[in-house]
Amino acid sequence: ATGFAKNGQIKPIAVTSAQRVKQLPDVPTVSESGIPGFQSTGWFGLVAPANTPKPIIEKIYNATVKAVNSEAMKKSLDMNGLTPVVNTQDEFTAQIKDESANWEKVIKGRNISPR
Incomplete structure (x- = not known):
């Protein structure tokens, strides 16, 4: 979206x-725009099966x-x-746990259920 914003095709109102x-x-940010504490960022990560040997993970x-x-x-x-971020395995595991816990609160707080 940054390319579209820079050439004037869209006007961004906030970043998450x-x-x-x-x-x-x-x-x-969305937080600066009136929803204090809001944060949601996309990310990409690499995962491997739990039993992958440590030398391969390294x-x-x-x-x-x-x-x-x-x-x-x-x-x-x-x-x-x-923005590139390279986490250690422990940092990435913690990120996934934190993200899951945050979205669980949102889902339960809004009474969202699967269809």
Whole structure:
């Protein structure tokens, strides 16, 4: 969406992250726009079966760090309004647990049920 915003095809009214994004510094967060504490960001992650040997996990992790930190990847992500984050396995596990707990509160608080 940042490309569309920069060339005037859309006018963003807020970003859902906790902080403003560097690609659109004049666009406020949802929290700044009147819904205090709101935060919802999309993310991509790599997962493997629980019984994957640790050396394989480490090889995948190291290759991912190398790729994400490459200039080509950084440029591509930045052009698309994405901020690269490489978490350790423990950090990513905690992120998934936190995210699941937050959305569970939203779902239960709104009495949302599967159809």
